[in-house]
Amino acid sequence: MKGRLxxxxxxxxxxxxxxxxxxxxxxxxxxxxxxxxxxxFEITAKMAIDAGANVLWVDARDPARxxxxxxxxxxxxxxxxxxxxxxxxIEQWKPGMQVVIYCDRASCDLSEQLxxxxxxxxxxxxxxxxxxxxxxxxxxH
Numbered sequence: 001m002k003g004r005l006x007x008x009x010x011x012x013x014x015x016x017x018x019x020x021x022x023x024x025x026x027x028x029x030x031x032x033x034x035x036x037x038x039x040x041f042e043i044t045a046k047m048a049i050d051a052g053a054n055v056l057w058v059d060a061r062d063p064a065r066x067x068x069x070x071x072x073x074x075x076x077x078x079x080x081x082x083x084x085x086x087x088x089x090i091e092q093w094k095p096g097m098q099v100v101i102y103c104d105r106a107s108c109d110l111s112e113q114l115x116x117x118x119x120x121x122x123x124x125x126x127x128x129x130x131x132x133x134x135x136x137x138x139x140x141h
Contacts, residue, residue, distance in 0.1 A: 041115050043128040045140040048100045056093055058101040060110040061134065071102070071137055079114050086122055093124065102130035102137060 038044070048055055057074035059066045066076040075092060077085040093099065099118065103110040111129035118127045130136060 038131065039112070041112070041119070041128050042131050043098075043100060044131050045136045048098070048128070048130060049140060051098055054097055056089070056097050056099045058089065058099055058114070059134075060101050060103045060114045065104065069138075070134075077101070077114065079110060079117070082117070086118075089118075090122075097126065099124060099127040100130055101127070102133045105133045105135040106131065108133050
């Protein structure tokens, strides 16, 4: 009787812990252990997606990569096309809208550089770059 009680208790503890363990192992933002604090102007996929329609997605990757796949509704803005793309971005932007820029992955810094340039030279304030880039967005969907 006592052995069965201990076994049942162990099963309950494992059943309660299993979802947390699976989430920690498979969740895209928890895979690599502790998450470092966000940099200035950096945003997570969850934060950007939670903002919903109030986000203008901007893809800083090469146009060929954009054509292979991108966030629905995103505009292509390779930094080398600054003059032409800045005008298009301003036409699509509305006051109060967040601009979220992404490139391929966490090791790509094009989106961070473009976010800083849009703040400094473009005069926009709610401009962020996506932590983990396109890979983070795909992992969240």
